[in-house]
Amino acid sequence: xxxxxxxxxxxxxxxxxxxxxxxxxxxxxxxxxxxxxxxxxxxxxxxxxxxxxxxxxxxxxxxxxxxxxxxxxxxxxxxxxxxxxxxxxxxxxxxxxxxxxxxxxxxxxxxxxxxxxxxxxxxxxxxxxxxxxxxxxxxxxxxxxxxxxxxxxxxxxxxxxxxxxxxxxxxxxxxxxxxxxxxxxxxxxxxxxxxxxxxxxxxxxxxxxxxxxxxxxxxxxxxxxxxxxxxxxxxxxxxxxxxxxx
Amino acid sequence: xxxxxxxxxxxxxxxxxxxxxxxxxxxxxxxxxxxxxxxxxxxxxxxxxxxxxxxxxxxxxxxxxxxxxxxxxxxxxxxxxxxxxxxxxxxxxxxxxxxxxxxxxxxxxxxxxxxxxxxxxxxxxxxxxxxxxxxxxxxxxxxxxxxxxxxxxxxxxxxxxxxxxxxxxxxxxxxxxxxxxxxxxxxxxxxxxxxxxxxxxxxxxxxxxxxxxxxxxxxxxxxxxxxxxxxxxxxxxxxxxxxxxx
Numbered sequence: 154x155x156x157x158x159x160x161x162x163x164x165x166x167x168x169x170x171x172x173x174x175x176x177x178x179x180x181x182x183x184x185x186x187x188x189x190x191x192x193x194x195x196x197x198x199x200x201x202x203x204x205x206x207x208x209x210x211x212x213x214x215x216x217x218x219x220x221x222x223x224x225x226x227x228x229x230x231x232x233x234x235x236x237x238x239x240x241x242x243x244x245x246x247x248x249x250x251x252x253x254x255x256x257x258x259x260x261x262x263x264x265x266x267x268x269x270x271x272x273x274x275x276x277x278x279x280x281x282x283x284x285x286x287x288x289x290x291x292x293x294x295x296x297x298x299x300x301x302x303x304x305x306x307x308x309x310x311x312x313x314x315x316x317x318x319x320x321x322x323x324x325x326x327x328x329x330x331x332x333x334x335x336x337x338x339x340x341x342x343x344x345x346x347x348x349x350x351x352x353x354x355x356x357x358x359x360x361x362x363x364x365x366x367x368x369x370x371x372x373x374x375x376x377x378x379x380x381x382x383x384x385x386x387x388x389x390x391x392x393x394x395x396x397x398x399x
Numbered sequence: 400x401x402x403x404x405x406x407x408x409x410x411x412x413x414x415x416x417x418x419x420x421x422x423x424x425x426x427x428x429x430x431x432x433x434x435x436x437x438x439x440x441x442x443x444x445x446x447x448x449x450x451x452x453x454x455x456x457x458x459x460x461x462x463x464x465x466x467x468x469x470x471x472x473x474x475x476x477x478x479x480x481x482x483x484x485x486x487x488x489x490x491x492x493x494x495x496x497x498x499x500x501x502x503x504x505x506x507x508x509x510x511x512x513x514x515x516x517x518x519x520x521x522x523x524x525x526x527x528x529x530x531x532x533x534x535x536x537x538x539x540x541x542x543x544x545x546x547x548x549x550x551x552x553x554x555x556x557x558x559x560x561x562x563x564x565x566x567x568x569x570x571x572x573x574x575x576x577x578x579x580x581x582x583x584x585x586x587x588x589x590x591x592x593x594x595x596x597x598x599x600x601x602x603x604x605x606x607x608x609x610x611x612x613x614x615x616x617x618x619x620x621x622x623x624x625x626x627x628x629x630x631x632x633x634x635x636x637x638x639x640x641x642x643x644x645x
Contacts (some may be wrong), residue, residue, distance in 0.1 A: 274588040
C-alpha cells in the first residue's frame with residue numbers, strides 16, 4: 154500500500170460539483186469509479202483538498218488516495234486518464250509520505266476568476282468566463298478596494314450563510330487583477346477560503362468596478378462580518394481552483 | 400426590405416452542422432427560428448457562405464438574409480443575440496447591396512485547424528482541438544510538404560468521395576503552420592474548398608509531421624487526383640471557419 158498525490162484538472166460544466174452526491178454526476182464519483190475498475194472492484198476512497206461547486210472548474214485540484222497497485226506512477230496516470238471521461242484529466246501523480254493529507258496538509262490555495270468583457274462574448278468562452286455584456290470595469294478601483302481584503306480578517310461577510318464552519322478567520326495574501334486581452338482575471342491566494350468566499354469577493358469587487366459600490370465601502374463590509382453587506386455571489390463558471398499549496 | 404450581412408461565431412460541439420436537417424439541432428435552424436420570432440412568424444431564409452459539419456466551429460461564418468424590419472443594425476444584432484442560444488453569437492451585422500450573396504459573392508475563405516500537443520490535453524480544450532497524446536510533429540517537414548498544395552490544382556485527392564461537385568480545381572494561397580504554446584495551428588486560405596478538403600489536408604500533413612509519410616509523397620498525392628492516396632480525414636473539432644472574403 155502506498156499513498157499517491159494527484160493533481161487533476163476538470164471542466165466543471167457538466168458536473169454537479171466535486172463531491173459525491175447520490176444520483177448526480179460528480180468529479181469524485183468519476184475518479185472513484187475508475188479507481189474501482191483498476192482495483193478489480195475494490196473501493197478506493199479519494200480525498201481532495203476541498204470541494205468545488207457545480208460548474209466551477211479546476212486546473213490544480215489536488216487529491217490523495219492509497220493504492221496497493223505497484224505500477225510506476227506515470228503508468229498509473231495514463232491508466233487513469235484512459236478510463237476517465239475527457240472532462241477530467243490527471244495532470245500529474247506522485248508517491249507521497251503516508252502522513253500527507255490532501256485536505257489537512259493544505260497550507261494555501263490559489264483561485265482565479267475570469268470575466269469576459271468583449272462587447273459580444275465568444276461562444277467558446279460561455280462556459281469558462283462570466284459575460285459582462287461589454288462592460289469594462291474600473292480595475293484600478295477594484296485593485297484599490299482589494300486592499301481592505303488582503304490580510305488576516307474574520308471573513309464572515311464573504312461566507313455563504315449555510316455553512317457550519319465556526320472559525321472564519323483567514324489570511325488573504327494575494328488579490329490581484331490583470332487583463333488578458335479583453336478578459337479580466339482576478340487571482341486570489343490565501344491560507345484557506347470559506348464557502349463561496351472567492352465568488353462573493355468577486356461579486357463585491359465587481360460592484361466597485363462598475364461604480365455601484367464605493368472603494369471605501371469594502372472595508373466597512375469586512376468589518377461588519379455580515380454577509381448581507383457584501384455583494385452578490387458571482388456565477389460559478391468564472392471560477393477556477395488553480396493551485397493547492399502544501 | 401433590405402439585405403443584411405451577418406458575421407457569426409459558433410461552438411460546433413452541440414450542433415449537427417450548420418445546415419438545416421430535419422430533427423437535428425443545426426446553426427441555420429436556430430437562426431431561422433429566432434428570425435421568425437423577430438418577424439412575427441414570417442419565415443426569413445438565411446444563406447451562409449457554405450456549410451460546416453457536425454462539431455466544426457466557426458469564428459467568422461458569414462450569412463445574408465432579407466428583412467423588412469427597419470431597426471438600426473446594432474439593435475438588430477442585440478435582438479438576435481438575446482434570443483439565440485449562447486453557442487451562437489452574431490459578432491457583427493451590416494446592411495449590404497441587394498446583389499450581395501453570402502455564397503456566390505465569396506472570393507476566398509480562411510480556415511484554422513488546431514492540434515493540442517501537450518502530454519495531457521487540457522480538459523478545457525477537448526472540444527476545441529485535436530489531441531495528439533503528447534506527440535509533437537516535425538512542423539518544418541509539414542511546412543515543406545505544404546508547398547505541393549499551395550497553388551492552383553485539381554484537388555480531387557483532398558475531396559470526400561461523396562460529393563457532387565464537378566470542377567475540383569481550387570487555388571490555395573496560404574498554408575502556414577504556427578505554434579501557439581503547445582498547440583499547433585494550421586492556417587489555410589484559398590478561393591474555395593471542396594468537401595472535407597481542409598480536414599483531409601490536415602490529416603495528410605499530420606502524417607508527414609509524424610514521419611508516416613514522406614515530404615515528397617504529398618506532391619504525388621496531389622498529382623494522383625485520387626482520394627485514396629491522401630491521409631485520413633482529421634477530426635472535426637479541430638476545425639474553424641475563420642473568415643470569409645468577399
